[in-house]
Ligand SMILES: *[C@@H]1O[C@H](CO)[C@@H](O)[C@H](O)[C@H]1NC(C)=O
Ligand SMILES: *[C@@H]1O[C@H](CO)[C@@H](O)[C@H](O)[C@H]1NC(C)=O
Ligand SMILES: *[C@@H]1O[C@H](CO)[C@@H](O)[C@H](O)[C@H]1NC(C)=O
Ligand SMILES: *[C@@H]1O[C@H](CO)[C@@H](O)[C@H](O)[C@H]1NC(C)=O
Ligand SMILES: *[C@@H]1O[C@H](CO)[C@@H](O)[C@H](O)[C@H]1NC(C)=O
Ligand SMILES: *[C@@H]1O[C@H](CO)[C@@H](O)[C@H](O)[C@H]1NC(C)=O
């Protein structure tokens with residue numbers, strides 16, 4: 071049907087028109103919007119306009135608000151000026167046509183939201199809001215920290231910025247150029263313009279900066295902050311490093327510790343400050359300088375202090391070497407002694423062979439029972455010192471076999487003085503006890519025992535008194551004893567010999583005395599023609615005697631004499647008379663010198679009778695020689711005279727017994743005739759003071 075189609079076409083056209091008009095009706099709605107940006111930044115003192123554009127209805131009623139506060143309300147195109155509230159009138163002007171809001175020389179406190187509302191009766195309200203921000207240039211921005219002195223370990227410290235004037239939009243904090251964010255360590259307090267650093271430590275030392283920004287100008291300020299700490303645990307060192315030092319060494323001690331500011335260190339020794347520096351130089355160090363050294367450290371700013379000790383050990387070697395000795399205690403026990411004087415510390419001494427539990431420092435004695443197994447045993451003392459290990463030896467031994475020796479002199483009072491010495495090598499030194507017959511000898515007018523007991527002096531006017539009794543000496547130490555009997559003899563000569571020189575003008579007469587014979591001097595006697603005068607031309611007198619006459623006197627020590635100016639063509643006889651003061655002993659065998667004697671009648675008779683006797687005599691002589699050789703062999707097994715020695719302190723020494731030369735008298739070489747005069751005359755005066763006369767004869771050489 072065409073009319074229905076027409077109707078549908080018409081009705082759709084109508085709808086289109088209707089809807090067009092309906093759309094046109096929406097154009098009459100009230101509209102208002104910012105003419106520029108809704109956020110407006112401005113510097114204080116400038117002129118600022120909040121410009122709007124509106125449409126939708128003629129002459130609406132307009133209101134401006136600062137926040138919620140009404141600034142002005144008027145109707146567009148009304149004749150009157152908009153009534154601006156009095157508080158704003160000095161700053162704000164409103165253009166009544168365009169509704170623009172203008173601020174002249176805007177102050178800071180005009181920062182706010184500003185809203186414009188438009189109302190037209192029969193239409194809905196329209197509005198739009200501006201945000202106005204008024205800024206100032208930031209001037210003289212500074213940072214400060216609180217507290218002024220920041221110590222590691224305190225609860226917190228605060229950095230705060232301040233400025234003379236200015237408005238900022240944003241603040242940023244930096245530490246050594248890196249932005250700081252809120253964390254467990256940092257607290258950025260925007261409102262308080264501050265940064266709090268919690269539990270600061272030394273790593274928080276550095277440059278802090280704040281950056282304040284606004285749309286017009288940024289400002290920054292920085293401050294260096296030092297977190298003070300220490301002194302930390304110091305390091306004490308010795309250079310060169312040794313476990314101990316010797317007196318005289320040089321070294322230095324150093325003390326170092328971290329801290330801020332760098333701690334001040336000083337060295338204290340024995341309560342005195344000895345160095346105000348970290349390094350202490352010690353040159354030629356002494357043992358008194360050993361001990362505890364304290365390094366004291368102070369942080370000058372925080373007044374925190376700390377100290378640490380170190381021990382310096384200075385040793386000194388004891389003097390010389392250790393010395394060992396042994397002594398007798400109560401004549402029963404042995405006291406071994408070891409000493410090493412001086413030293414720091416004192417040497418530790420011990421006798422490990424005697425006791426492994428006891429020891430001593432510097433000076434150590436150990437008393438033990440004298441037992442046989444100690445006799446001749448070398449005991450070692452170990453001396454331990456940190457600087458040196460040392461030792462010494464001592465050997466205790468009982469007295470050895472010995473021979474007494476005797477000497478005779480005459481004292482100023484004319485008494486014969488017989489000195490007997492009994493000395494036996496022993497360690498400890500042997501003590502000698504003396505007996506006459508079976509009585510103990512005590513000091514008195516007759517007897518005197520030397521302080522070391524080894525010598526007995528007997529004094530009498532008369533030699534016979536010496537022969538009344540026998541004496542005994544006993545050398546004793548804790549390890550044993552040795553005893554000898556001494557039987558004194560009157561003056562006597564055991565042997566004599568004659569040695570002429572080559573041409574028979576000089577003879578040397580020698581003689582020996584038994585070892586225990588009391589002799590104070592000798593008379594040298596001659597029989598025959600007188601001696602030649604010194605010019606040797608003729609005898610002084612032509613006289614000749616058949617009686618012995620004394621031609622020389624010799625002291626008790628003499629054992630030889632020279633007789634000069636003999637006529638080789640004549641015959642002489644000599645003998646020696648031993649004397650003990652006034653008492654003469656038996657003369658020596660008579661010695662003859664001279665050319666073969668013209669045989670007298672009685673002599674011939676004697677010879678004739680003597681021939682058979684001579685054969686017997688030869689036989690006897692052979693037997694005697696054999697006996698002699700036998701005796702010599704035996705003699706070498708007998709105890710020998712030790713050389714007397716002044717051994718007062720028993721020390722580590724090798725026994726050095728040399729056989730007494732006198733005992734070898736039989737092997738003695740003949741006099742040297744080139745040196746005869748000198749040697750023999752010396753011999754007769756300067757024999758060693760205490761060498762006993764050997765009981766042997768002297769070899770004979772013509
Ligand atoms: C603001 O406007 C006033 C009046 O028109 C004028 O005198 C002044 O110079 C202006 N200030 C600025 C900063 O433009
Ligand atoms: C109001 O503001 C607009 C947009 O900035 C401007 O074009 C217009 O001239 C202003 N009117 C007056 C009277 O200042
Ligand atoms: C802004 O501050 C000034 C003083 O600086 C004051 O006189 C004025 O009333 C204040 N204005 C507003 C809107 O607060
Ligand atoms: C910082 O330390 C002080 C005391 O030293 C304390 O009173 C304060 O609460 C601390 N501040 C913070 C943020 O921890
Ligand atoms: C400081 O920093 C160093 C290295 O970064 C670190 O080894 C040390 O433990 C820190 N000290 C403190 C007290 O945090
Ligand atoms: C201020 O600092 C901000 C952030 O660093 C920067 O984006 C801005 O350009 C700066 N403004 C001026 C005026 O320097």
Ligand SMILES: *[C@@H]1O[C@H](CO)[C@@H](O)[C@H](O)[C@H]1NC(C)=O
Pocket residue numbers: 322349350351
């Ligand atoms: C300590 O000794 C060192 C060298 O060992 C020397 O350099 C230093 O100057 C000395 N110090 C003093 C205070 O003598």
Ligand SMILES: *[C@@H]1O[C@H](CO)[C@@H](O)[C@H](O)[C@H]1NC(C)=O
Pocket residue numbers: 362364378379
């Ligand atoms: C360090 O030595 C001094 C003096 O000898 C002493 O008084 C102190 O207790 C010692 N200190 C330490 C930590 O050993």
Ligand SMILES: *[C@@H]1O[C@H](CO)[C@@H](O)[C@H](O)[C@H]1NC(C)=O
Pocket residue numbers: 448450461462463
């Ligand atoms: C001590 O005696 C031992 C043997 O007993 C020997 O080896 C050592 O050299 C002796 N020491 C001294 C100082 O005589």
Ligand SMILES: *[C@@H]1O[C@H](CO)[C@@H](O)[C@H](O)[C@H]1NC(C)=O
Pocket residue numbers: 507508509
């Ligand atoms: C020697 O001892 C015997 C008995 O032991 C005694 O009879 C005698 O009197 C003593 N002799 C002297 C001189 O004391």
Ligand SMILES: *[C@@H]1O[C@H](CO)[C@@H](O)[C@H](O)[C@H]1NC(C)=O
Pocket residue numbers: 537538539540557
């Ligand atoms: C001395 O001893 C000898 C030998 O033992 C002895 O013959 C003599 O009689 C004694 N003399 C005295 C005075 O006892």
Ligand SMILES: *[C@@H]1O[C@H](CO)[C@@H](O)[C@H](O)[C@H]1NC(C)=O
Pocket residue numbers: 571572573574575
């Ligand atoms: C005897 O010998 C000695 C040297 O031995 C010599 O000086 C002296 O003149 C000699 N006398 C005679 C008489 O030949």
